[in-house]
Amino acid sequence: MERTRNFCIIAHIDHGKSTLADRLLDLTDAVPERERMNQILDSMDIERERGITIKAQAVRLVYRRDENDKGGDGETEYMLNLIDTPGHVDFSYEVSRAIAACEGALLVVDASQGIQAQTLANLYLAMEHDLEIIPVLNKIDLPQADVEAATEEIVELLGVDESEILKISAKTGVGVPEVLDAVTDRISAPETEVPETRGLVFDSHYDAYRGVISLVRLFDGSLKKGDSVRAMGSEEQFEVLEVGCYSPKPTALATLGVGEVGYIIAGLKDIEALRVGDTVTRVDEPATDQLPGYAQVLPTVYCGLYPTVGDDFERLRDALQKLQLNDASLFFEPENSRMGFGFRCGFLGLLHMEIVQERLEREFDLDLIASSPSVKYEVTEASGESEEVTNPSDLPEFFEEIREPMVTATVICPKEYVGAVMGLCHEKRGVSVGMEYISTKRVQLTYDLPLGEIITDFFDQLKSRTRGYASYDYDTKGYEISDLVKVEVLVSGDPVDALSFIVHREKAYYRGRAIVEKLKELIPRQQFEVPIQASIGKRIIARETVRAYRKDVIAKCYGGDISRKKKLLEQQKAGKKRMKQVGNVEIPQEAFLAAIRI
Structure with missing residues (x-):
């Protein structure tokens, strides 16, 4: 046990955690040379395609350290239990579970980007569990790497001596052997408290x-x-x-x-x-006290998942149960709506939602429709009773007040993009809480933002307005009263539950207009006219029409009386009207996906 070390690798997304794990596997000969490949611990196809880690992976390494340099005799064999963790904010629950199983952590920082929002979030998680932090500055081989500035940021953040920071290139392998030595020297061996298992x-x-x-x-x-x-x-x-x-x-x-x-x-x-x-x-020697487990994580984003084939409902239930075993942050409960039987699912973010839907379709061979994502609202009805609403279709028509969830968001960006980030946060109804220079070139902005405003396109817009240099993280804050309304989307006069959403009154028209315009592009033309409307209650706020296919019925009329042409046009009009009464409009899956992004 004295030569056992348990540690994890934590960092912001794309700072080189999985590449460093590859080099550590290579150095300890954990994988035969012919079987080596990049990101070997990212075992899912979806991880490789997107270039991100979704699941924390545990692996055991045997490190034979030469002790002659330290005045020792021969080699000492250490058993290293390494856990590679995800970097995206949506998978922070994976990181917290990995941290609870370790005594130390490698905090990896990209030398070209410096400390970012998720670096701080993961660092604070590790500090809460009293882990030994080993700072690692990665990607020093890049032409754009600013090693000096990144080193200053780490020194200021952790209060460590510059000599304690390991400067490496996980891609080329420079400095990686020193990482293994630091793990065995700085991280303590596990300790036991009771004799029972x-x-x-x-x-x-x-x-x-x-x-x-x-x-x-x-x-x-x-x-x-x-x-x-x-x-x-x-x-x-x-x-x-x-x-x-x-x-x-x-x-x-x-x-x-x-x-x-x-x-x-x-x-x-x-x-x-x-x-x-x-x-x-x-059973024969039971322990009396349980280990402190994990706090139950609360979902922040909700959406409905429905099988396109009604008979697949039980298969979807079975798939969700198996996936929940692998992803403890997933929440689901059955629901019945106009779209049929399905499940109301809770996720930690929009990326988490996309990954879960994609895994269900790939791993369990299901064809699914997802409703627009929403958050949990607190509604006080006219009778004075309070209820929680996660599905827009459950929002009562009349209510006393509605409260929306708020988050405290931390955005870190280069100082030249501060104006762009502030503009985006104000567009999303944000309130500035603070602004702090963490170095001469980088600024940390803190905003209180409605969660409903940032679950869709906030991250994409933040990246595009800052050319990819900004990063953000958020913590839930509580609920605040707001002027919110439900916008329903009607196709041929029938409401489509999956497309309805709750939005601030000031933005209702613009969101409604955007969604009907998008649906007009995506819904295929029919033999009859298809009106697409957005409404608040009984009031229509936006409308577009998908024009019907129309045969030229008067092409055969050469001259003659106008009444003959009118008669043919009236017959066509009556036929289209009958068709509209009995016709069904098939809404393609792309329309639901596009609605998520608006």
Whole structure:
């Protein structure tokens, strides 16, 4: 146990966490040379396509350190349990779970971009858990890297000596061996508190053949094949069929010892039996106190997911349950709307929502329709009763007041883009809280913003207005009273629940106008006229019309009396009217996706 080190890699998105993990795997010969590839820990296709880490990945490395330089004798073998974490704000729950299983963290900072918003957020998470922080300055080989300025920022932020900052290039491998040495020198070995076995489940996934596979950090005791164990939270008992570790492929072990990170398989088919945050202990020598698990994360963005084929409802339920095992921040509950039976799902952000929908369609072969994303509102009805509304269609027609969720957003950007960022925040009804220069070139802006305004296109606009240099992070603040209305979208006079949304009264017309114009482009022409309207209550605020296909019925009339032409046109008009009464308009999936982005 004295030669075991548990650590994670934390950083802002795209600062080189997965590349550094690759180099550490190479240095410790964890992967044979012929099997090496970039971002080897990003195992999902969707991660590779988007170039981002979505799931935290745990891997065991064996580091043989030459102690001759330190006056020692020969090599010392260390067991390093590394967890590579995501960098995007939407996956911060993954980071918090990884941090709880570690004693130390590598804080990676891009030398060309410096400290960014998610760097700070992840650093504060690590500090809350009293982790040993090792600052690592990455990408020093880039032509645009400003090593001196980035070093100053780290020194000022952490209060460390400049000599403690490791300057590396994960891509070329320069300075990476010193990272392994720093991990073994600076991060403490795990300590045990009680003799009984206690292990914290920090991640799980479902395998069709082996059932639930749980990743566990053993804080006390040990586990081996054949042990009878109990989940202290769910009170379920089961027998361990296999224990092992990822190195990075699954490798079975005889025993999982104290301080180690690995997986346990118990052949469980019941997804509810062993949840993330639960504590496992042995039945014959049970522990009395549970390990502190994880606070239940609260969703910030809600949307409805509906199968295009009604018979797929149960398949969708099964898929969501299996995905929730792998992604503990996902929330869902069944709902019935005009679109049929589906699920109201809660996510940590818009990217999280996109990833979940894409995983459901790819991994479980489902065809889904997603409604417009919304947040949770608090509504006081005329009777004085309060209720929470996540679906715009559930908003009552008459109410006393409505409160919307607010967040405190932190934006870090170069000083030349301060004006552009302030303009964007004011457009989103933001209120300035503070402004601080974190270096001579970079500014930290703090704004109170309505969550409903930033869940759609705020991040995209922030990146485009600052040429990609700005970064942001946010924390929930509470609820405030606001003048909000529900805008319904009607296609051929029928409301489309999935496209309705709640918006501030001042922006209702512009959002309504934008969505009907977009739908006009996307809804295919029919044999009859299709009106597309946006309304607040009974009042229509915007309208566009998809013109009908029209055959030239008077082409065969050469001259003759005008009444003959009128008769043919009237017959055509009557036919179109009948068609409109019985015709259904098929709204393509692209229309729902476009509505999300407006």
